[in-house]
Amino acid sequence: KGSDRGGGGGGMSLDEYQAQQAAKKSQKAAPKAKASNEMTFEEYQAAQKAKKEAAKTAPKVMARPAAQQPQAAAVKQDSAPSPAPAVPAPPTKEQQAEPDDWEAQADEEEEQVAPTPPPKPAEAPAAAPREEPKPEAPKTAPKEQPKPAPKAAEPAVPEAQEEVEDEEAEEEEVARKPEVESKWAEPDPRPHLNVVFIGHVDAGKSTSCGNILYLTGCVDERTIEKYMKEAKDKNRESWFLAYIMDTSEEEKAKGKTVEVGRAAFETANRRFTVLDAPGHKSYVPNMIAGASQADIGVLIISARKGEFETGFERGGQTREHALLAKTLGVDKLILAINKMDDTSVQWSQERYDEIVAKLSPFLKSSGFKDDQIIFLPMSGLVGDNIKERKNTPAWYKGKTLLDVLDTIEPPARSNNLPLRIPMLDGFRDMGATMAIGKVEQGTVRPGQKVTIMPIGQKATVQAVYIKDEEMQYATCGENVVLKMSGCSESELTKGFVLCDAADPVRVVSKFKAQLQIIELPEERPVLTSGTKAVMHVHVAAEECEVLKLYESMSMTDRKKKEKNPKFVRENSVLSCSISVARPTSVDVFTGVQQLGRFTLRDEGRTIAIGKITELPKEK
Secondary structure, three states: OHHHHHOOOOOOOHHHHHHHHHHHHHHHHHHHHOOHHHOOHHHHHHHHHHHHHHHHHHHHHHHHHHHHHHHHOOOOOOOOOOOHHHOOHHHHHHHHHHHHHHHHHHHHOHHHHOOOOOHHHHOHHHHHHHHOOOOHHHHHHHHHOOOHHHHHHHHHHHHHHHHHHHHHHHHHHHHHHHHHHHOOEOOOOOOEEEEEEEEOOOOOHHHHHHHHHHHOOOOOHHHHHHHHHHHHHOOOHHHOOHHHOOOOHHHHHHOOOOOOEEEEEEOOOOEEEEEEOOOOHHHHHHHHHHHOOOOEEEEEEEOOOOHHHHHHOOOOHHHHHHHHHHHOOOOEEEEEEEOOOOOOOOOOHHHHHHHHHHHHHHHHHOOOOHHHEEEEEOEOOOOEOOOEOOOOOOOOOOOOHHHHHHHOOOOOOOOOOOOEEEEEEEEEEOOEEEEEEEOOEOOEOOOOEEEEEOOOEEEEEEEEEEOOEEEOOEOOOOEEEEEEEOOOHHHOOOOOEEEEOOOOOOEEEEEEEEEEEOOOOOOOOOEEOOOEEEEEEOOEEEEEEEEEEEEEEEOOOOOOEEEOOOEEOOOEEEEEEEEEEEEEEOOOOOOOHHHHEEEEEEOOEEEEEEEEEEOOOOO
């Protein structure tokens, strides 16, 4: 049977040889099934059970070569374990028995296993001769003869130790992964500003926005060609740039913006989000929702004969939009006098000066100071004076529109105060609850505990996204999408406010305010207690009622004040108390300005603008 070890079948019968080959194949097939580090815990336990059962029969096969060695050299009994691991076939069995032996030794002989591994991983062959002269070697030999399983364990210990080390290294790598993944991109250090494009219907807002995106490289040539063909098919060739912002079929067919369009572009020193507001008076509530998130306003005015006059006269959207922009917190207003290339204008300086002269007094009366207003002429369709001067005449010495935006000072922001994010919407995406809003105060980070007011729902921010990219945090002024847990999308309704859990915003049903009466309907030319209207505060719209009038003052005669008036007329400033139909999240104007200013609208017109001066005392 010596030829048996060599692999030949000379001294065996055919049945014995076939049985041996079948046993070898089954042994080789077992390790290929699955590596131990790829198994699940249940699979690993099942494998251990199978190996323990197999271990009872397996030593008989392994004992044969061990028994043959003493026949050849009976004196060298201790040296028998050292040649055994050198044979190529048994190591596969030992590898199969590795976890079993390591587990058994860890349970039964913890004290012995602890000292043996350190010398052996350094050099496996050298470990066996060191044990020969020691008196402990004969003790292990008798154990090996009746129980050959531990004999296989002796050479397997270094490999088992290596496996343990590998598993530990893998665990360390897994532990490191969250650290690496948590290092999301930091937000761009350039200040972010929301720019709202407002103005009378057909002044050229969407076309100007589309051209800005094209000139800053946000829209490619192929898309422009597609829109040109689409506009030509509809006999509206000059509308192709507006199609960049007006994407719905209704907006393309009518040529009117309905929803607030959003897009992003960048300059050397700033990042911008464009908000293309609707100009039609029917969609003013949508315009208010857009302008309430803006930091800078671009009031587009058509210089074409007749169009400027229509927009500026009583009831025109140029007046209302300028007023709303101031009320809604627009810090600086750029007055872009558009369509200067029109045949009725032809870059006439007289027409430009006439428009500036008419607008300046009105803007001052709306509350804008001289340093908050910037006038510039341009052509939104051709692109004159947007990025480059192009055909701009020499009489205009100022900057182009993009240069003005790039150098404009961002408003003062408070990143260290409690978090305030008025919600625009909540939705589900791939099973996750997402919330959209603009950070009005504070900083939002993943893992932050928040409260949704006015419902008082507790939640946790799981991730923060800016323009679909996950960020470490988002500061004041950023438009964010937040991945939430602990709440449903129905609890992230437009008008709700996401706050710091430790310092939530106040929820009130009445407050004291200062109002400026702008325009009252002809059939009801006075405002009294009991007047009902719709209040637009940040992105919320709530029904409200004027409760009591405390003091009024005429805008023309500011010295004369009237205590407890019965009614007030247009162009008056009024101190009053207002009740809201539903509890609403608001703040005083001296706190968070965006949560402290509001607009009152009734029957499709803005009747008053105001700011909250006092909230009820907390009980």
